[in-house]
Amino acid sequence: MTKRDKPHVLVVNQHGDNRGDEAALLAMCSGIEAELGPTEFTVIHQFNNAAAGPVLRPDARWITLRLPIVEAIRYVIFLVFRVMKLRPYFLLGKIGKATIAAYETADVVVSAPGGPYFGDLYVGHEPVHWLYVWVARLHRVPVVLYATSAGPFQKRWANPFRRYTYRCFTRLFVREEISAEHIRKLFAGRRRNVNVEVSVDSALQVTVAPMDRQNYMASNQMRAEDQLIVVSAIHWPYLNDPSPQLRQKEYDTAVIEAVKIFADGQPTHVVFVPQLYRSVHRDTPYLETLAQQLPAGISCEVLSDSKSSNEQCSLFAIANWVIAGRYHPAVFAVSSAVPVLCIAYEHKATGVLQAAGVSDAVMSIDEVTVEAVQAKARELLAGKADLTARLHVAQVALREVSARTSVAVADVVRRS
Template sequence: MNAFGRSNRGDSVLLDECIEQMRMVDPDATIMGILFEGISSAQAAHPGVDWSERIGNSSRFSGPLGRLEQLVYLFVAWFACATGWFGLAQVLPVSQRKTLTAYRAADFVISAPGGYIHDVNLSYIIALLHIHFGTLVGAKTVLAPQSIGPIKSKLGAAMTRLVLSPCALMCVREGYSRQFLVGELGIAPEKVVVAGDSAFWNLHVTENGSEIDHLLQEIGLKRGEQFVGATVVDWPFPHRTNPAEDKARYEDGLVHIFDKLYREHGLRTVIFNQVASDLDLAQRVAERSGAHVLVHKTETEPEILRAAIGRARIFVGTRFHSCIFAMMEARPLTAISYLPKTEFIMRDLGLDDLVIDIASIDCQVLSRLVAESLKEEKAVSVRVNRAVNHYRNTKMRFGAALAEVLETEKEPQLKGAVS
């Protein structure tokens, strides 16, 4: 559970890897998957998983009525799990009723990798509730590698502590997440392990070169044309004094560097579509820049997106899993950090000097980083490749952590698992 869906290509790679690891631990497990959106595409990718909808989705209303509907569904699910009165599920839409039935039947509940429990917006409360449902029904609840914190409000921190304390295991991707859980929330340290980001173990990439040629030409590149790859994020800059000013500075920085790359090196930029909600910002940047910035608007499977990113000379990424795609293809990159996960995972890789903070982006610093990645392209490529291989060889993989949890069970099989 707590999986977004396949419209975020980073999240879909993480979900693919999670399912693969669960199958490796127990090939006969019955897996039920809970998604925010995109059940049909998930079913096509993983027909062996029984998919249903996240509790709290509102389909009949928008605005205040939609939010009220969402709250009613979440309360009904919480009350049913807390009291055992599952007859109340009749209030829920059919797909969400199926989700509650999956919780009731599960031996294990796994919060999907890549989740981010932090108070940028109130969606973290819904994520916490879906974890809470698992512990309420008595299922052994595990968090696959994800990021947790910061949570600035005392109430939010208390709620997070209450929900996560009963979990069997929490896999986090960075040291700061472990410090937040153990040091600030007081979670038992033996329940928290640092594991690698699951995307680094997903090796699926298309080898169909003509398919990538066709995609890049559809975007607007000439056959064989060298280019810069990029992703952007339509970020709200939470907890900042002047978020509108920060957002304008970020957009200006993107326009500046893409213009500079074209003027000085003749390289056009392709802004790739990792998450559809970023396309409006991508289009604004393209319109301000002119014909030397192209926008990839179609939705493509991760193995195709990764191969296309791998064709770029260099990569300037804000969406972090697009940066991982670039690193898996040994592309020199500059990573624009909008959440702590970027800074800390890049530090674990030994590549933190390739990171710039989105909130204090400086055109001169950004220009220097990008210029160095282009000037030292071969050397940076070798360095990135070595860093990725070292990370994969030294970090714990989720399957290993899950296997350790299973070994503590009297019946060492995943009879039913909710992901």
């Protein structure tokens, strides 16, 4: 039973300016609508450019969580009164009023796929994400954690707040077993536990049609049968390392060496694909620098960061190899059953490839040396047929697993 003609799903904690999180959001919305039919979505987001959201889902309502400081204070004061069962709406600014109205009319609040926005890795802004879950609890609206990553939880001062937040969820899904284990350890020995359900990344719920490979290769003066390698590398800070610049140089050289091994002496076109856009963390400049390190005989380009996540996925789908230094490029490879070498900087990438049954295709960024990456690339190249076969099995199986999270959201709505 819903409060309107169409179910109203309020999405909170949506990250912005990242093609991977964009793909996860769109797939989640598609999956929920497959279960509920036409659905009204409101998304509380973090996009730097407020116009970016409506481009993704013109039919959704988009509310920024970037409140001006005065309005943020007024919003928090309103919530204090709300705890006392008072509703002094006059305290709220325009954004605050829209936010509270969304909670009051929502049939379910969904904490968006992504993260780990609960955990030590991004603890600096974690309290903001707690708050948007707590507000749902305050308004007695059921909340679903939609297949995020979680942890680790070594910052002990934050753990009581984390436990309270997780107890707010009606259904709690994470996208890999490693995150589930982090939450289980967080509640170890506690009288009030939580039920953690393991799904998989929401972007695996949909399959994007591949672009026309022959036309694409011809547009780059290549033949359809030539090698196409997609690369999404990362400029990593290597915190607490005595020589971060040397470590990054080693990483960059290792990625280039992996490209050369996967090219296997054949004519090859390499596409460097950015994930971050319209932000201070935009990664196109780094990829442009990395592309310059390729040998002169290998054709290459840096894909425009204006390309949408669906456009990126359609490109990944026609590749011979993917080198994924970021999480969602690994997900895109799995969703299209394209052989992948993943260099994981967080546990989420390790977890998704374990779920896909290809844990041999991932290595930690902490293990990267030129020699180690070369050895892994040669190993994967020698076993390419087997790797591809396993990914085809995972492509189908994980689509069904991912859809379970949408089914759970629909069940919560029907019972609300």
